[in-house]
Amino acid sequence: MKICILPGDGIGPEIVAEAVRVLRVLRALQLDCELEEGLLGGCAVDATGEPYPEATQRLAQQADAVLLGAVGGPQWDSLPRAQRPERGLLGIRQQLGLFANLRPAILYPELAGASTLKPEVVAGLDMLIVRELTGDIYFGQPRGIETRVVDGRPQRFAFNTMHYSEDEIRRILRVAFAAARKRRRKLCSVDKMNVLETTQLWRDVANETAAEYPDVELSHLLVDNAAMQLVRNPSQFDVLVTGNMFGDILSDEAAMLTGSIGMLPSASLDANNKGLYEPCHGSAPDIAGRGVANPLATILSAAMMLRYTFAQEDAARRIEDAVRKVLADGYRTADIYQPGTRKVGTRAMGDAVLAALTGVKE
Ligand code: NAD
Numbered sequence: 001m002k003i004c005i006l007p008g009d010g011i012g013p014e015i016v017a018e019a020v021r022v023l024r025v026l027r028a029l030q031l032d033c034e035l036e037e038g039l040l041g042g043c044a045v046d047a048t049g050e051p052y053p054e055a056t057q058r059l060a061q062q063a064d065a066v067l068l069g070a071v072g073g074p075q076w077d078s079l080p081r082a083q084r085p086e087r088g089l090l091g092i093r094q095q096l097g098l099f100a101n102l103r104p105a106i107l108y109p110e111l112a113g114a115s116t117l118k119p120e121v122v123a124g125l126d127m128l129i130v131r132e133l134t135g136d137i138y139f140g141q142p143r144g145i146e147t148r149v150v151d152g153r154p155q156r157f158a159f160n161t162m163h164y165s166e167d168e169i170r171r172i173l174r175v176a177f178a179a180a181r182k183r184r185r186k187l188c189s190v191d192k193m194n195v196l197e198t199t200q201l202w203r204d205v206a207n208e209t210a211a212e213y214p215d216v217e218l219s220h221l222l223v224d225n226a227a228m229q230l231v232r233n234p235s236q237f238d239v240l241v242t243g244n245m246f247g248d249i250l251s252d253e254a255a256m257l258t259g260s261i262g263m264l265p266s267a268s269l270d271a272n273n274k275g276l277y278e279p280c281h282g283s284a285p286d287i288a289g290r291g292v293a294n295p296l297a298t299i300l301s302a303a304m305m306l307r308y309t310f311a312q313e314d315a316a317r318r319i320e321d322a323v324r325k326v327l328a329d330g331y332r333t334a335d336i337y338q339p340g341t342r343k344v345g346t347r348a349m350g351d352a353v354l355a356a357l358t359g360v361k362e
Pocket of ligand 1: 015074
Protein backbone atom coordinates (compact mmCIF):
# COMPACT_ATOMS: atom_id res chain seq x y z
CA MET A 1 0.00 0.00 0.00
CA LYS A 2 1.63 3.19 -1.17
CA ILE A 3 0.62 6.26 0.79
CA CYS A 4 1.61 9.77 -0.24
CA ILE A 5 1.90 12.09 2.77
CA LEU A 6 1.33 15.82 2.18
CA PRO A 7 1.59 17.73 5.47
CA GLY A 8 0.91 21.14 3.86
CA ASP A 9 0.89 24.41 5.79
CA GLY A 10 0.06 25.88 9.20
CA ILE A 11 -0.87 23.13 11.67
CA GLY A 12 -0.68 20.56 8.82
CA PRO A 13 2.81 19.22 9.65
CA GLU A 14 1.97 18.95 13.38
CA ILE A 15 -1.24 16.97 12.97
CA VAL A 16 -0.02 14.81 10.07
CA ALA A 17 3.00 13.80 12.15
CA GLU A 18 0.64 12.23 14.69
CA ALA A 19 -1.36 10.36 12.03
CA VAL A 20 1.92 9.09 10.55
CA ARG A 21 2.96 7.78 13.97
CA VAL A 22 -0.34 5.87 14.11
CA LEU A 23 0.26 4.36 10.66
CA ARG A 24 3.82 3.42 11.65
CA VAL A 25 2.59 1.62 14.76
CA LEU A 26 0.04 -0.28 12.68
CA ARG A 27 2.78 -1.07 10.19
CA ALA A 28 4.88 -2.53 12.98
CA LEU A 29 1.87 -4.61 14.02
CA GLN A 30 0.35 -5.78 10.75
CA LEU A 31 0.04 -3.19 8.03
CA ASP A 32 2.15 -3.40 4.89
CA CYS A 33 2.46 0.25 3.89
CA GLU A 34 5.03 2.52 2.33
CA LEU A 35 4.94 6.23 3.18
CA GLU A 36 6.42 8.96 1.00
CA GLU A 37 6.26 12.68 1.73
CA GLY A 38 5.71 15.60 -0.68
CA LEU A 39 4.93 19.32 -0.84
CA LEU A 40 1.50 20.84 -1.47
CA GLY A 41 0.16 24.35 -0.91
CA GLY A 42 2.05 27.35 0.41
CA CYS A 43 5.14 25.34 1.38
CA ALA A 44 5.30 24.08 -2.22
CA VAL A 45 4.95 27.63 -3.58
CA ASP A 46 7.85 28.73 -1.36
CA ALA A 47 10.04 25.83 -2.47
CA THR A 48 9.15 25.60 -6.18
CA GLY A 49 6.89 28.51 -7.16
CA GLU A 50 3.98 26.10 -7.76
CA PRO A 51 1.26 25.03 -5.28
CA TYR A 52 1.11 21.51 -6.80
CA PRO A 53 4.57 20.87 -8.22
CA GLU A 54 5.40 18.13 -10.71
CA ALA A 55 7.23 15.98 -8.16
CA THR A 56 4.12 15.96 -5.94
CA GLN A 57 1.91 15.19 -8.92
CA ARG A 58 4.03 12.12 -9.70
CA LEU A 59 3.99 10.99 -6.09
CA ALA A 60 0.21 11.44 -5.77
CA GLN A 61 -0.51 9.68 -9.05
CA GLN A 62 1.67 6.69 -8.17
CA ALA A 63 0.25 6.31 -4.66
CA ASP A 64 -2.85 4.31 -3.74
CA ALA A 65 -3.92 6.98 -1.27
CA VAL A 66 -2.93 10.45 -0.15
CA LEU A 67 -2.97 11.74 3.42
CA LEU A 68 -3.12 15.53 3.54
CA GLY A 69 -2.92 17.99 6.44
CA ALA A 70 -4.20 21.37 5.24
CA VAL A 71 -2.99 24.15 2.98
CA GLY A 72 -3.05 27.93 3.02
CA GLY A 73 -2.26 30.89 5.21
CA PRO A 74 -2.30 34.69 5.14
CA GLN A 75 1.26 34.94 3.80
CA TRP A 76 0.09 33.47 0.47
CA ASP A 77 -3.25 35.30 0.17
CA SER A 78 -1.93 38.14 -2.01
CA LEU A 79 -0.28 35.85 -4.59
CA PRO A 80 -1.79 35.63 -8.08
CA ARG A 81 -4.74 33.20 -8.05
CA ALA A 82 -2.84 30.46 -9.95
CA GLN A 83 -0.18 30.34 -7.24
CA ARG A 84 -2.45 30.30 -4.23
CA PRO A 85 -2.24 27.20 -2.02
CA GLU A 86 -5.95 26.47 -2.58
CA ARG A 87 -5.19 26.05 -6.29
CA GLY A 88 -2.95 23.14 -5.30
CA LEU A 89 -5.85 21.56 -3.49
CA LEU A 90 -8.27 22.01 -6.37
CA GLY A 91 -5.53 20.78 -8.72
CA ILE A 92 -4.88 17.51 -6.90
CA ARG A 93 -8.60 16.82 -6.48
CA GLN A 94 -9.21 17.39 -10.16
CA GLN A 95 -6.13 15.53 -11.41
CA LEU A 96 -6.91 12.46 -9.32
CA GLY A 97 -10.56 12.55 -10.40
CA LEU A 98 -11.76 12.68 -6.80
CA PHE A 99 -15.44 13.31 -7.30
CA ALA A 100 -16.88 11.93 -4.05
CA ASN A 101 -16.25 13.63 -0.74
CA LEU A 102 -17.32 11.66 2.33
CA ARG A 103 -17.54 13.43 5.67
CA PRO A 104 -18.84 11.60 8.72
CA ALA A 105 -20.20 13.78 11.53
CA ILE A 106 -20.31 11.79 14.73
CA LEU A 107 -21.08 13.10 18.16
CA TYR A 108 -18.88 11.35 20.70
CA PRO A 109 -21.02 11.27 23.90
CA GLU A 110 -18.07 12.66 25.88
CA LEU A 111 -18.06 15.78 23.69
CA ALA A 112 -21.82 16.49 23.76
CA GLY A 113 -21.15 19.53 25.95
CA ALA A 114 -18.72 20.98 23.39
CA SER A 115 -21.43 21.29 20.73
CA THR A 116 -23.06 24.67 20.38
CA LEU A 117 -26.43 22.89 20.32
CA LYS A 118 -28.20 21.53 23.38
CA PRO A 119 -26.91 18.03 24.25
CA GLU A 120 -30.41 16.54 23.85
CA VAL A 121 -30.61 17.91 20.28
CA VAL A 122 -27.27 16.47 19.12
CA ALA A 123 -27.46 13.22 21.10
CA GLY A 124 -27.04 10.20 18.84
CA LEU A 125 -25.74 12.17 15.86
CA ASP A 126 -24.00 9.79 13.46
CA MET A 127 -24.31 10.91 9.87
CA LEU A 128 -22.33 10.88 6.66
CA ILE A 129 -22.36 13.76 4.19
CA VAL A 130 -21.55 12.80 0.62
CA ARG A 131 -20.60 15.86 -1.44
CA GLU A 132 -19.93 15.97 -5.19
CA LEU A 133 -16.48 17.49 -5.52
CA THR A 134 -15.48 18.13 -9.11
CA GLY A 135 -18.48 19.77 -10.76
CA ASP A 136 -21.08 22.46 -10.06
CA ILE A 137 -20.59 26.21 -9.98
CA TYR A 138 -17.04 25.90 -8.56
CA PHE A 139 -15.71 24.56 -11.86
CA GLY A 140 -18.33 25.62 -14.42
CA GLN A 141 -17.25 27.71 -17.41
CA PRO A 142 -17.64 30.48 -18.39
CA ARG A 143 -16.59 32.33 -15.26
CA GLY A 144 -14.88 35.60 -14.59
CA ILE A 145 -14.93 39.26 -13.69
CA GLU A 146 -14.96 41.71 -16.57
CA THR A 147 -15.94 45.27 -17.30
CA ARG A 148 -19.14 45.69 -19.29
CA VAL A 149 -21.18 48.70 -20.21
CA VAL A 150 -24.39 48.54 -18.16
CA ASP A 151 -26.87 51.45 -18.09
CA GLY A 152 -24.54 53.47 -20.28
CA ARG A 153 -21.47 53.24 -18.05
CA PRO A 154 -18.70 50.70 -17.52
CA GLN A 155 -19.22 48.42 -14.52
CA ARG A 156 -17.43 45.39 -13.19
CA PHE A 157 -19.53 42.32 -13.87
CA ALA A 158 -18.95 38.88 -12.30
CA PHE A 159 -20.39 35.55 -13.35
CA ASN A 160 -20.13 31.82 -12.66
CA THR A 161 -21.85 28.87 -14.29
CA MET A 162 -23.62 26.05 -12.46
CA HIS A 163 -23.94 22.82 -14.39
CA TYR A 164 -24.14 19.07 -13.90
CA SER A 165 -24.44 16.24 -16.38
CA GLU A 166 -26.64 13.26 -15.52
CA ASP A 167 -23.56 10.99 -15.48
CA GLU A 168 -21.88 13.21 -12.88
CA ILE A 169 -25.01 13.15 -10.74
CA ARG A 170 -25.57 9.40 -11.10
CA ARG A 171 -22.02 8.42 -10.07
CA ILE A 172 -22.15 10.47 -6.84
CA LEU A 173 -25.65 9.20 -6.09
CA ARG A 174 -24.37 5.63 -6.46
CA VAL A 175 -21.55 6.29 -3.97
CA ALA A 176 -24.12 7.69 -1.54
CA PHE A 177 -26.59 4.81 -2.00
CA ALA A 178 -23.76 2.29 -1.52
CA ALA A 179 -22.62 4.07 1.66
CA ALA A 180 -26.21 4.12 2.98
CA ARG A 181 -26.42 0.39 2.34
CA LYS A 182 -23.52 -0.12 4.79
CA ARG A 183 -25.23 2.06 7.38
CA ARG A 184 -28.89 2.59 8.33
CA ARG A 185 -30.16 2.52 4.72
CA LYS A 186 -31.54 6.05 4.68
CA LEU A 187 -30.44 8.55 2.06
CA CYS A 188 -31.50 12.19 1.93
CA SER A 189 -30.74 14.04 -1.31
CA VAL A 190 -30.47 17.82 -1.04
CA ASP A 191 -31.21 20.21 -3.92
CA LYS A 192 -32.87 23.52 -4.81
CA MET A 193 -35.13 22.15 -7.53
CA ASN A 194 -37.75 24.86 -7.02
CA VAL A 195 -35.32 27.46 -8.40
CA LEU A 196 -32.40 25.79 -10.22
CA GLU A 197 -32.75 23.57 -13.30
CA THR A 198 -29.39 21.98 -12.48
CA THR A 199 -30.85 20.59 -9.31
CA GLN A 200 -34.16 19.63 -10.93
CA LEU A 201 -32.00 17.25 -12.98
CA TRP A 202 -30.27 16.24 -9.73
CA ARG A 203 -33.62 15.25 -8.20
CA ASP A 204 -34.79 13.39 -11.33
CA VAL A 205 -31.55 11.38 -11.48
CA ALA A 206 -31.73 10.65 -7.73
CA ASN A 207 -35.23 9.20 -8.20
CA GLU A 208 -34.10 7.14 -11.21
CA THR A 209 -31.03 5.81 -9.36
CA ALA A 210 -33.18 4.82 -6.38
CA ALA A 211 -34.58 1.97 -8.49
CA GLU A 212 -31.12 0.30 -8.31
CA TYR A 213 -31.22 0.40 -4.50
CA PRO A 214 -34.72 -0.70 -3.43
CA ASP A 215 -33.42 -1.50 0.06
CA VAL A 216 -32.41 2.15 0.69
CA GLU A 217 -35.07 4.70 1.61
CA LEU A 218 -34.59 7.89 -0.44
CA SER A 219 -35.94 11.28 0.64
CA HIS A 220 -35.41 14.81 -0.67
CA LEU A 221 -34.92 18.18 1.02
CA LEU A 222 -34.47 21.66 -0.36
CA VAL A 223 -31.13 23.05 0.74
CA ASP A 224 -32.59 25.83 2.90
CA ASN A 225 -34.72 23.30 4.78
CA ALA A 226 -31.74 20.95 5.07
CA ALA A 227 -29.71 23.74 6.70
CA MET A 228 -32.56 24.19 9.21
CA GLN A 229 -33.07 20.49 9.86
CA LEU A 230 -29.36 20.06 10.58
CA VAL A 231 -29.64 22.34 13.60
CA ARG A 232 -33.22 21.39 14.54
CA ASN A 233 -32.99 17.61 14.55
CA PRO A 234 -29.64 16.42 13.15
CA SER A 235 -29.94 12.81 14.31
CA GLN A 236 -32.76 12.25 11.76
CA PHE A 237 -30.03 11.94 9.08
CA ASP A 238 -28.12 8.83 8.11
CA VAL A 239 -26.52 9.68 4.74
CA LEU A 240 -27.03 13.06 3.07
CA VAL A 241 -25.94 13.59 -0.54
CA THR A 242 -25.64 16.87 -2.38
CA GLY A 243 -23.75 18.92 -4.96
CA ASN A 244 -20.45 20.70 -4.57
CA MET A 245 -21.55 24.12 -3.34
CA PHE A 246 -24.41 23.02 -1.07
CA GLY A 247 -22.17 20.26 0.28
CA ASP A 248 -19.40 22.73 1.05
CA ILE A 249 -21.75 24.76 3.23
CA LEU A 250 -23.79 21.96 4.84
CA SER A 251 -20.73 19.90 5.73
CA ASP A 252 -19.23 22.82 7.65
CA GLU A 253 -22.55 23.33 9.41
CA ALA A 254 -22.59 19.64 10.33
CA ALA A 255 -18.99 20.03 11.52
CA MET A 256 -20.06 22.48 14.20
CA LEU A 257 -22.74 20.11 15.49
CA THR A 258 -20.02 17.82 16.74
CA GLY A 259 -18.34 20.45 18.88
CA SER A 260 -15.05 20.85 17.10
CA ILE A 261 -13.92 20.96 13.55
CA GLY A 262 -10.74 19.37 14.93
CA MET A 263 -12.61 16.04 15.22
CA LEU A 264 -13.84 15.64 11.64
CA PRO A 265 -12.13 13.46 9.05
CA SER A 266 -12.91 13.29 5.35
CA ALA A 267 -12.32 11.10 2.34
CA SER A 268 -12.35 12.09 -1.33
CA LEU A 269 -12.60 9.10 -3.64
CA ASP A 270 -12.20 8.37 -7.34
CA ALA A 271 -14.10 5.71 -9.25
CA ASN A 272 -11.68 2.99 -8.02
CA ASN A 273 -11.60 3.96 -4.35
CA LYS A 274 -8.25 5.66 -4.62
CA GLY A 275 -8.59 8.45 -2.13
CA LEU A 276 -7.31 11.64 -0.65
CA TYR A 277 -7.86 11.77 3.08
CA GLU A 278 -7.75 14.97 5.09
CA PRO A 279 -9.26 16.65 8.11
CA CYS A 280 -12.22 18.94 7.35
CA HIS A 281 -10.56 21.94 8.91
CA GLY A 282 -8.04 24.32 7.39
CA SER A 283 -4.45 25.12 8.31
CA ALA A 284 -5.45 27.14 11.42
CA PRO A 285 -2.66 29.73 11.11
CA ASP A 286 -3.85 31.27 14.40
CA ILE A 287 -2.54 28.27 16.38
CA ALA A 288 0.14 26.92 14.02
CA GLY A 289 3.50 26.03 15.56
CA ARG A 290 2.17 26.05 19.12
CA GLY A 291 1.65 22.33 19.51
CA VAL A 292 -1.99 22.75 20.58
CA ALA A 293 -3.89 21.64 17.46
CA ASN A 294 -6.22 18.66 17.67
CA PRO A 295 -4.73 15.80 15.62
CA LEU A 296 -7.78 13.51 15.93
CA ALA A 297 -9.46 14.55 12.65
CA THR A 298 -6.27 13.64 10.79
CA ILE A 299 -5.85 10.39 12.71
CA LEU A 300 -9.49 9.53 11.93
CA SER A 301 -8.81 10.41 8.27
CA ALA A 302 -6.09 7.76 8.29
CA ALA A 303 -8.72 5.33 9.62
CA MET A 304 -11.04 6.25 6.73
CA MET A 305 -8.14 5.59 4.34
CA LEU A 306 -7.72 2.09 5.71
CA ARG A 307 -11.48 1.49 5.37
CA TYR A 308 -12.25 2.95 1.95
CA THR A 309 -9.05 2.55 -0.08
CA PHE A 310 -7.44 -0.47 1.53
CA ALA A 311 -10.54 -2.34 2.78
CA GLN A 312 -8.80 -2.86 6.13
CA GLU A 313 -11.92 -2.55 8.25
CA ASP A 314 -10.27 -4.05 11.36
CA ALA A 315 -7.35 -1.63 11.30
CA ALA A 316 -9.75 1.29 10.74
CA ARG A 317 -11.88 0.20 13.70
CA ARG A 318 -8.78 -0.15 15.88
CA ILE A 319 -7.90 3.49 15.26
CA GLU A 320 -11.47 4.66 15.84
CA ASP A 321 -11.72 2.62 19.05
CA ALA A 322 -8.42 4.10 20.24
CA VAL A 323 -9.80 7.61 19.65
CA ARG A 324 -12.98 6.74 21.58
CA LYS A 325 -10.84 5.42 24.40
CA VAL A 326 -8.68 8.55 24.74
CA LEU A 327 -11.84 10.68 24.81
CA ALA A 328 -13.40 8.39 27.41
CA ASP A 329 -10.16 8.64 29.42
CA GLY A 330 -10.59 12.41 29.49
CA TYR A 331 -7.84 13.57 27.09
CA ARG A 332 -8.75 16.84 25.39
CA THR A 333 -6.93 19.32 23.18
CA ALA A 334 -7.78 22.98 23.80
CA ASP A 335 -10.55 23.10 21.16
CA ILE A 336 -12.60 20.42 22.94
CA TYR A 337 -11.44 21.08 26.50
CA GLN A 338 -13.96 21.34 29.31
CA PRO A 339 -13.26 21.74 33.01
CA GLY A 340 -12.76 18.37 34.65
CA THR A 341 -11.00 16.87 31.65
CA ARG A 342 -7.27 16.63 30.95
CA LYS A 343 -5.92 19.29 28.61
CA VAL A 344 -3.12 18.03 26.37
CA GLY A 345 -1.23 19.28 23.33
CA THR A 346 -0.96 17.74 19.86
CA ARG A 347 1.92 15.39 20.68
CA ALA A 348 0.46 14.19 23.98
CA MET A 349 -2.86 13.47 22.25
CA GLY A 350 -0.93 11.44 19.66
CA ASP A 351 0.87 9.63 22.51
CA ALA A 352 -2.47 8.77 24.13
CA VAL A 353 -3.85 7.36 20.86
CA LEU A 354 -0.70 5.27 20.35
CA ALA A 355 -0.94 3.98 23.91
CA ALA A 356 -4.60 3.06 23.38
CA LEU A 357 -3.72 1.33 20.09
CA THR A 358 -0.95 -0.80 21.49
CA GLY A 359 -2.52 -1.27 24.89
CA VAL A 360 0.72 0.05 26.45
CA LYS A 361 0.35 2.56 29.29
CA GLU A 362 2.28 5.81 28.84
P1 NAD B 1 -9.52 26.79 9.80
O1 NAD B 1 -10.28 25.54 9.74
O2 NAD B 1 -8.09 26.70 9.49
O3 NAD B 1 -9.69 27.44 11.26
C1 NAD B 1 -10.96 27.83 11.79
C2 NAD B 1 -10.86 27.83 13.33
O4 NAD B 1 -10.82 26.50 13.79
C3 NAD B 1 -9.60 28.52 13.85
O5 NAD B 1 -9.89 29.19 15.03
C4 NAD B 1 -8.66 27.35 14.15
O6 NAD B 1 -7.72 27.62 15.17
C5 NAD B 1 -9.63 26.26 14.55
N1 NAD B 1 -9.11 24.93 14.18
C6 NAD B 1 -9.04 24.40 12.95
N2 NAD B 1 -8.48 23.18 12.99
C7 NAD B 1 -8.19 22.93 14.29
C8 NAD B 1 -7.59 21.84 14.97
N3 NAD B 1 -7.17 20.73 14.34
N4 NAD B 1 -7.44 21.93 16.30
C9 NAD B 1 -7.86 23.03 16.98
N5 NAD B 1 -8.43 24.08 16.39
C10 NAD B 1 -8.59 24.04 15.06
O7 NAD B 1 -10.26 27.83 8.81
P2 NAD B 1 -9.83 29.30 8.38
O8 NAD B 1 -9.25 30.04 9.55
O9 NAD B 1 -11.00 29.84 7.68
O10 NAD B 1 -8.68 29.11 7.30
C11 NAD B 1 -7.30 29.17 7.59
C12 NAD B 1 -6.51 28.81 6.34
O11 NAD B 1 -6.79 27.46 5.99
C13 NAD B 1 -6.87 29.66 5.12
O12 NAD B 1 -5.68 29.95 4.42
C14 NAD B 1 -7.78 28.77 4.32
O13 NAD B 1 -7.73 29.06 2.95
C15 NAD B 1 -7.20 27.41 4.61
N6 NAD B 1 -8.14 26.29 4.46
C16 NAD B 1 -7.62 25.13 3.97
C17 NAD B 1 -8.42 24.02 3.86
C18 NAD B 1 -7.81 22.75 3.35
O14 NAD B 1 -6.59 22.65 3.27
N7 NAD B 1 -8.59 21.76 3.04
C19 NAD B 1 -9.75 24.07 4.26
C20 NAD B 1 -10.26 25.25 4.81
C21 NAD B 1 -9.43 26.37 4.91
